[in-house]
Amino acid sequence: MRLAGQGMTELTRFTRHGGSWVPACARCPRCGTTFFPARVLCPEDLLPCQLEPLPQGGRLYASTRIELPPLGFAAPLLVGYVDYPDLAVRVFAQLDEDCADARGSTVYWRIAKVRDDPATMGLIFSRRGPEPGEPPRGGDHDAV
Amino acid sequence: MTGAFVAGVGISRFGKRLPGSIWTLGRTAIIDAMADADIHPRQVGMLICATARSGSLIGRENGVGHLLAGDCGIRQVPIFDVKAHCASGAVAFNIASTYIAAGQCDVAVAVGLERMSNRKGKGHLLTADGMEAEGDQGFTPAAYFAMMAQQHMLTYGTTREQLAQVAVKNRLAGSLNDKAQYRQPVHLGEVLASPVVADPLGLYDCCPTGDGAAAAVLVSSRAAGRARQGGPVRVAASVLATGSYAPMPDMTAVSADSRAAAQAYQQAGLGPADVEVAEVHDAFTISELVHYEDLGFCAKGEAGALVQAGVSGLGGRLPVNPSGGLLSRGHPLGATGIAQITEIVQQLRGACGARQAGHPRVGLTQVSGGFAANEVATSGVTVLVR
Numbered sequence: 001m002r003l004a005g006q007g008m009t010e011l012t013r014f015t016r017h018g019g020s021w022v023p024a025c026a027r028c029p030r031c032g033t034t035f036f037p038a039r040v041l042c043p044e045d046l047l048p049c050q051l052e053p054l055p056q057g058g059r060l061y062a063s064t065r066i067e068l069p070p071l072g073f074a075a076p077l078l079v080g081y082v083d084y085p086d087l088a089v090r091v092f093a094q095l096d097e098d099c100a101d102a103r104g105s106t107v108y109w110r111i112a113k114v115r116d117d118p119a120t121m122g123l124i125f126s127r128r129g130p131e132p133g134e135p136p137r138g139g140d141h142d143a144v
Numbered sequence: 145m146t147g148a149f150v151a152g153v154g155i156s157r158f159g160k161r162l163p164g165s166i167w168t169l170g171r172t173a174i175i176d177a178m179a180d181a182d183i184h185p186r187q188v189g190m191l192i193c194a195t196a197r198s199g200s201l202i203g204r205e206n207g208v209g210h211l212l213a214g215d216c217g218i219r220q221v222p223i224f225d226v227k228a229h230c231a232s233g234a235v236a237f238n239i240a241s242t243y244i245a246a247g248q249c250d251v252a253v254a255v256g257l258e259r260m261s262n263r264k265g266k267g268h269l270l271t272a273d274g275m276e277a278e279g280d281q282g283f284t285p286a287a288y289f290a291m292m293a294q295q296h297m298l299t300y301g302t303t304r305e306q307l308a309q310v311a312v313k314n315r316l317a318g319s320l321n322d323k324a325q326y327r328q329p330v331h332l333g334e335v336l337a338s339p340v341v342a343d344p345l346g347l348y349d350c351c352p353t354g355d356g357a358a359a360a361v362l363v364s365s366r367a368a369g370r371a372r373q374g375g376p377v378r379v380a381a382s383v384l385a386t387g388s389y390a391p392m393p394d395m396t397a398v399s400a401d402s403r404a405a406a407q408a409y410q411q412a413g414l415g416p417a418d419v420e421v422a423e424v425h426d427a428f429t430i431s432e433l434v435h436y437e438d439l440g441f442c443a444k445g446e447a448g449a450l451v452q453a454g455v456s457g458l459g460g461r462l463p464v465n466p467s468g469g470l471l472s473r474g475h476p477l478g479a480t481g482i483a484q485i486t487e488i489v490q491q492l493r494g495a496c497g498a499r500q501a502g503h504p505r506v507g508l509t510q511v512s513g514g515f516a517a518n519e520v521a522t523s524g525v526t527v528l529v530r
Contacts, residue, residue, distance in 0.1 A: 033391075037398045039279045043389075062395060064290040066282065067340045073282045080275065081395075081518070088391035090518050114281050122281045128356075 014111075015051045015106040021111060023123055025089060054091070056108045056130060058082035063103065065094055072115045082107055084127055091143040096126035149368040149376035150359050150528065151251075152181025153486035154194035158325040158356035166202055166259035169357035170212045173482075181251075181361035185217030186360075189249025192224040192234035192240050193245035196477035196513075197369050202259055212255065221249075230427065231384075231513030232256060233358070233481020234524025237398065238382045240362050245379075247361070256483070257309075257357035258476035263306040264370050275515055284428065286350055288515065290342035293430035297344070300445030308335035308356040310429035311348045317458055318468025318497035325354050325474030349429040351470035356487055358482035360489070366494040377489050378413035379444055380506075381527040389517035398512055401438035402524035405510070407529040408525040416440030417491040419462065419527075420504035421491045423484035425511045435510055436464070438524070463501035465489060481524060502525035505530045 026035045026049035028042035035042075038042075039049050063080030066073075077128035078095040094114055099107055107125040115121035154176025156162070157168045170193075178185060181250050193209025204211075208449035209225045228235040232257035240254040275283050296302045312332055318324040330348055340344035368376040385404035393399065416439060424439070426432035433447035441462060442450050449454055456464040467473045469489040470480060488498050507528045514521035 023468045060393070062291040062295055064287050064342045065296065065340075066284065066287050066290075066342045068286075068342070069282060070279070071192050071346070077282050079282050083392055085392070089391045092281065092283055094281055120280055122277075 015053060017053045022053040023091075023109065023111075023141075025054050025087060026050065026053055034089050036087075036089040036091055054089075054109070055084060057106050058084045058109075058125070060099055060102055060105050060107050060139075061090065061126070063099060065100065071088060072117065074116065080125075082109075091123065093123040093125050096124060098127045099111075099125060102127060145468050147375045148241040148362050148364050148379040148385040149365065150379065150485065150489050151363045151376045152177045152179070152183065153322055153358070153360050153489045154178075155178060155358040155483055155486045156356050158283065158354055158476060158479070158483070160325070160352070160354050161261045162355045166257055166355070167212065167215065168207075169259070169355060169487070170257045171215050172253060173257070173357040173359035175211065176219040176254065177359035177361045181363070182281070182362055183251055183363075184387040187251045188218045189252050190222045190224070190240070191218050191253045192226060192236045194226050194228075194236035194254070194271045194481065195258055195517060196227055196229055196232045197258065198478075201262070201448065203244060208257075209255070218253065228522055229513030230475070230477050231511050231522050232478040232482060233483070233485075233508045234511045235363075235384060235481070235522075236358060236511070237481060237485055238384050240360075241379045241382045242354060244362050246366050247364070251268050251362045252280070253359060254343070254361045254482055255357065255359040256361065256479040256481055257404070258478040259355045259478060260353040261355050262494050275508060282343070285347060285515070286320045286342040289428040289430050290345045292395045293344055293433065296430060298432065300448070302445070302448040304336065305332065306448030306452050307344070307429040307433070308332050310426060310432045313451060313457050314426060314432075314465050314469040314471040315348075317466050317499055318472025319424060320497070321468050321473055324468045324472050325352055325356075326468070328471045332418055338493060343407050345428055345430070351427045351475040353507065354474040354476050356474060356476040356483070358486050359383055360482055360485050370477060375493075375530075378529045379523070379526065380414065381408040382524065383411060383526075386522050387516060387519045391517075393519040396434065396444070398434060398438050398520045398523060400520055401435060401503065401510060401512060401525070404523045405439045405524065408527050410507075412527040412529070414527060416505060418506050419508045420487065420506050421501045422462065422464045422512045423467060423469070423487050424464055424506040424509075425480070426465055427475060427512075428514050431512070432469070438474050439508070439510060447449045458494065458501060460501060466496065466501045479510070481511045484511060485528070486530050492528060
């Protein structure tokens with residue numbers, strides 16, 4: 001099992017949180033800037049960043065439906081950018097159909113299969129928020 | 145420092161599955177450029193070669209320039225290879241002109257080429273190099289620019305028809321260019337009815353992949369007086385810039401463009417109103433409109449009206465992409481930046497025949513490349529003056 005982008009560069013990181021794999025931001029301990037995907041070093045201070053879990057809910061900034069997808073994906077594929085204004089972070093991810101025409105809405109990530117390779121898991125956002133008491137929808141597998 | 149001049153240009157046909165290898169395409173462009181400049185290979189003091197994806201596309205990551213130079217009789221001189229996504233050609237030209245201006249040699253060759261016809265994933269959208277996490281989730285340049293189009297339409301009221309008009313304009317220009325990949329005009333209805341690639345962009349809103357090569361011979365002011373064909377064209381400015389990598393960038397602009405353009409205008413001692421013909425990076429119809437605004441050809445939000453009024457058409461006040469642009473002439477990645485230079489040089493010489501855009505004295509090229517931190521990674525702007 002692998003997580004999207006895992007093992008390819010040091011920039012792509014997920015972190016363990018509450019027993020699950022969750023997407024990781026990286027925060028500089030000096031200037032406080034947050035990065036996603038996570039970075040090893042802050043480009044301003046050149047200090048090692050600390051990993052933190054990406055909050056579950058963000059705001060949908062833009063989306064598009066891809067009808068002619070890249071190799072490894074099926075059409076139609078809804079993708080977009082989700083903003084976290086408090087962190088100054090923007091995330092590219094797949095979207096559930098309930099996110100179509102939902103610009104500005106709050107959307108919530110989960111980790112799920114994202115391409116034809118069943119071993120690759122990534123982020124999918126949905127307008128359906130977590131139920132009260134529901135744990136973060138991270139991946140429960142042992143990532144490579 | 146002395147100045148740099150373009151003394152010769154050469155370009156192959158652009159298209160899919162062209163006869164001959166990528167080496168044939170590259171040699172053709174270089175030899176034609178040297179002949180155009182009336183330069184013997186032994187006079188060349190350096191060669192720089194731009195390819196974006198030679199490793200994955202032709203199985204040769206390194207030394208493309210070295211092989212080509214040797215084939216063309218250019219030996220025992222510095223050879224450079226550069227890779228900068230779609231902006232590779234502009235980077236090569238920038239380094240060559242800087243090398244000349246710094247007095248390192250009197251004659252340099254900048255060549256750009258790519259062979260994409262045999263790529264893996266034919267029939268599917270191209271992915272973006274170096275975007276592993278996003279690519280694993282379906283990122284593709286078409287999706288990025290589709291969202292740019294949506295944001296531009298939402299923010300400024302740009303219409304679907306105005307986007308389509310870019311394709312109509314450039315396909316008309318390409319029909320007059322015997323080197324272009326697509327030489328059939330299209331009408332507005334065809335563009336609007338074309339299959340959706342990534343909403344709202346359809347097939348005709350997206351540039352093709354293909355094969356091709358282009359080369360330019362640059363000379364110092366000392367050697368410029370000896371150049372033959374139509375006289376040399378002065379490199380008034382050649383600037384590269386990366387994005388600002390702001391955390392949540394405005395998707396209706398390309399920050400690298402604005403930065404590179406401002407520096408180029410300052411370097412040239414000119415402004416956007418002085419530009420009389422331009423070649424810009426119309427990888428997608430929306431890209432061309434955003435580039436008008438980032439280059440200062442019009443105010444933010446007014447690019448759609450500009451193209452709709454015919455201002456940027458062949459008979460307009462500021463013809464943009466008279467070659468047909470990426471949409472029609474084609475976009476072999478490494479070749480594009482130099483291909484834009486060859487078009488502007490030919491326009492300034494008055495040598496473009498049916499697609500000649502008046503009698504320009506000042507021309508501009510702009511090309512963007514790659515993605516980093518949710519925005520376009522790099523931009524190159526060149527100003528050429530007759």
